[in-house]
Amino acid sequence: MSTPTNTAEFLEELNGGAxxxxxxxxxxxxxxxxxxxxKAGKVTIILDFSRVGESSQVKIKHKLEYKAPTKRGTRSENTSLDTPMHVGSGGKLSLFPEKHDQLFTREEAPVHPRS
Structure with missing residues (x-):
């Protein structure tokens, strides 16, 4: 089984850490x-995923909303941006594509050296 997405790293990668x-x-x-x-308050994080073309990338729309209680009501704010990410084995999300091992050994290489 592959390693799941590291949540702390994922959050740090969204919009360059912002x-x-x-x-x-x-x-x-x-x-x-x-x-x-x-009084009660609320923080809401919404993550919407859509595929980027036919690639193994997704666009993640990350939205943050919060309501903080004040003396006479609430103060609220919301922000929304997109971050594209690569989807690796097992669905692991990262800003960068997975590194793959070399496909061929020297002996198996499809182009043989001239002798």
Whole structure:
């Protein structure tokens, strides 16, 4: 069985790390609002996947929404961007394609050296 996608690496790769930073900001804003005002808050992450042509790549639309409680209501924000990623064996996501071992040994190479 192949190794699944590393969640921390995946989040760091979305939008060059900016998405992970935005999630961290949202988590802190909501947590602080919940503690300061005693009301519930919410952070929502939505990931929509679509295939890029006939390739083994997907376009991931990552959307972040949050509502942080305030003294008299809530403060909300949302952001949405796309990041293309490669899909490797077992569905593992990465910014870069998987490295494959050399297909042929010297003896099996389809082009033989001149003698």
């Amino acid at each position: 998405f992970a930073s935005q999630v961290g900001h949202a988590l802190s804003e909501v947590a602080a609002g919940v503690v300061d005002h005693g």
